Amino acid sequence: MATPPMIEAFGLWKQFGSFLAVRDVTFTVPKGQVVAFLGPNGAGKTTTMRLLTGFIAPTKGQARIAGIDVQTNRIEAAEHLGYLPENGPLYLDMTPRDLLTFFGSVRGMSRAQLQDRMEAVVTQCALSQVADKPTGKLSKGYKQRVAMALALLHDPEVLIMDEPTSGLDPNQIQGVRKLIRELGQTKTIIVSTHILQEVAPIAHRVLFIHDGKLVFDGPPEAMTADGLTMEEKFHRLTAQPV
Numbered sequence: 553m554a555t556p557p558m559i560e561a562f563g564l565w566k567q568f569g570s571f572l573a574v575r576d577v578t579f580t581v582p583k584g585q586v587v588a589f590l591g592p593n594g595a596g597k598t599t600t601m602r603l604l605t606g607f608i609a610p611t612k613g614q615a616r617i618a619g620i621d622v623q624t625n626r627i628e629a630a631e632h633l634g635y636l637p638e639n640g641p642l643y644l645d646m647t648p649r650d651l652l653t654f655f656g657s658v659r660g661m662s663r664a665q666l667q668d669r670m671e672a673v674v675t676q677c678a679l680s681q682v683a684d685k686p687t688g689k690l691s692k693g694y695k696q697r698v699a700m701a702l703a704l705l706h707d708p709e710v711l712i713m714d715e716p717t718s719g720l721d722p723n724q725i726q727g728v729r730k731l732i733r734e735l736g737q738t739k740t741i742i743v744s745t746h747i748l749q750e751v752a753p754i755a756h757r758v759l760f761i762h763d764g765k766l767v768f769d770g771p772p773e774a775m776t777a778d779g780l781t782m783e784e785k786f787h788r789l790t791a792q793p794v
């Protein structure tokens with residue numbers, strides 16, 4: 553039997569006033585694939601991700617996570633989904649452990665379940681040394697790991713991560729990349745990034761968005777297949793308005 557797609561976008565459009573931020577975006581991601589979302593600033597990556605999570609409604613089109621419509625059945629779809637927003641909101645006075653407890657209770661997890669998952673994500677995201685410190689006192693890299701732990705708490709099969717390495721130093725970037733690679737062994741992932749060098753080591757596939765449209769869909773190697781560097785291909789894909 554064919555692997556069912558875990559993420560599906562069908563003819564997604566999003567208009568803000570008279571501005572079209574996402575234009576007819578269609579793709580599916582099979583189980584276990586790690587996809588990098590590339591594109592210049594303002595291309596529509598975040599908007600597309602927010603449409604996929606059900607946080608905003610499309611002007612037209614449909615998105616599904618694990619086969620579930622994110623608009624008509626948002627809560628059920630959210631059970632399969634972990635979302636890491638860019639600069640995700642964190643309650644900075646709370647410790648990572650408090651935050652995980654709070655989010656776990658909001659999700660209706662039992663004490664035993666929560667304890668179990670708490671230990672798992674604290675280990676997975678290498679938070680044990682800081683789990684009882686106020687989140688506001690942590691470095692940006694650790695804050696990002698806390699946000700990641702929150703997204704992973706309910707052990708979702710699908711992860712959508714918006715620029716998880718932005719603003720981190722090279723060591724922190726390496727740590728987050730390693731974590732994404734590990735997660736990619738068991739989960740279906742979309743991760744947006746501006747860092748071209750990070751695409752090949754983490755992703756099986758690139759979806760490139762420009763002016764709200766999908767302008768490239770293929771493996772990272774195909775970005776450089778015509779003898780261009782990643783940077784040259786990026787430039788070429790964005791040289792013309794769509």
Ligand SMILES: Nc1ncnc2c1ncn2[C@@H]1O[C@H](COP(=O)(O)OP(=O)(O)OP(=O)(O)O)[C@@H](O)[C@H]1O
Nearest residue numbers: 568569571573591592593594595596597598599600
């Ligand atoms: N709520 C909104 N109201 C009006 N315009 C918006 C809104 N959200 C996004 N936009 C616009 O839609 C376009 C796409 O934005 P989006 O954040 O999706 O791009 P992006 O590819 O994620 O960019 P970046 O890489 O800078 O994060 C931008 O021009 C942005 O200003």
